[in-house]
Amino acid sequence: MTFADITIVPVLSDRKAVYLAFSRRMAEIYREHGATRIVDYWQAGPSASPDDFHAEGVSYSPGELQGLASVAGASHRESVVVTITEWPSKASAIEAPQRPHKTLASSPRSRRTPYSTGAAWSPRASKSR
Template structure:
């Protein structure tokens, strides 16, 4: 059964081009280790909430845009095997592929798809 990793993070709006470069390299590495597809989405209509919202969840500042990313894997087993390799890959290190955002409020989780239409 397929598996997905989802990420949400606030990126300084002025760093959009840098984020795209960062995401391309990271995405290529994920795919090299078995991901079947990477989706990167730049926030366009992401409202502020009163109780919860994407901007609140990632502590987005006024000059930041929420980015939502998904990595698709053929199975959780492939993802679990790949994840350690991805994190140890020198190309993922800060000196090789610096994050153009503050990674502390990044939200991440692995999910088992339950419905696809």
Template sequence: MPHIDGFVIPVKSARKAEYVAMAQRMIDLYRKHGATRCVEAWGEGIDHGARTSFPRAVEAAQDEAIVFSWMEFPDKATSDAAHQAVWSDPEMDAMMQTDLIDGKRMIFGGFETVLDVR
């Protein structure tokens, strides 16, 4: 079963087009290094829960949207190698010089697929 890397990121709502353009460049890099599927989903109608929620988890401000994204790899080894290659790439370094993403508030992690029903 594939390995999934998931991310929850707050992004300024007014900068959606800029985020999508940057995400496309990141996807191109990850696909080059073994990602088989990449999904970027822009939050719509996400409640700010009383105790827990995506907005609370990333300390989203009123003017921020929640982005939920994931990448699929054949296995964890491919994922690990892709992350190392991408984060060593000068293009990625240049993309991270922007204030578009606050990495301190991003949630991310790797997951072993146990069910995949389509």
């Protein structure tokens, strides 16, 4: 069964091209380690609307939902990117990040890119905080 890793990153809006170049380099590395698909989704609007969520039997009151920018800690100068990395299985997703980190540490492809003023958030990273 396919497994997805989700990362949420605030990116300076005027650095989108720089971020996309960085993301393409990182996608190559993750594909080399088994990822089957990497997709970046850019925030289209400033906040979430309760009308955007359609879970049966669930409703939200005005102001209850935060927008992605707020959740990611983005400033007014930043957009939010949600990256979904797909893996063939949960086991491959858990094992694979151990391999790319060694590649990332030595690869000029993963050189730090100044596309954001904030820090990345992902469910996996937040467990250790």
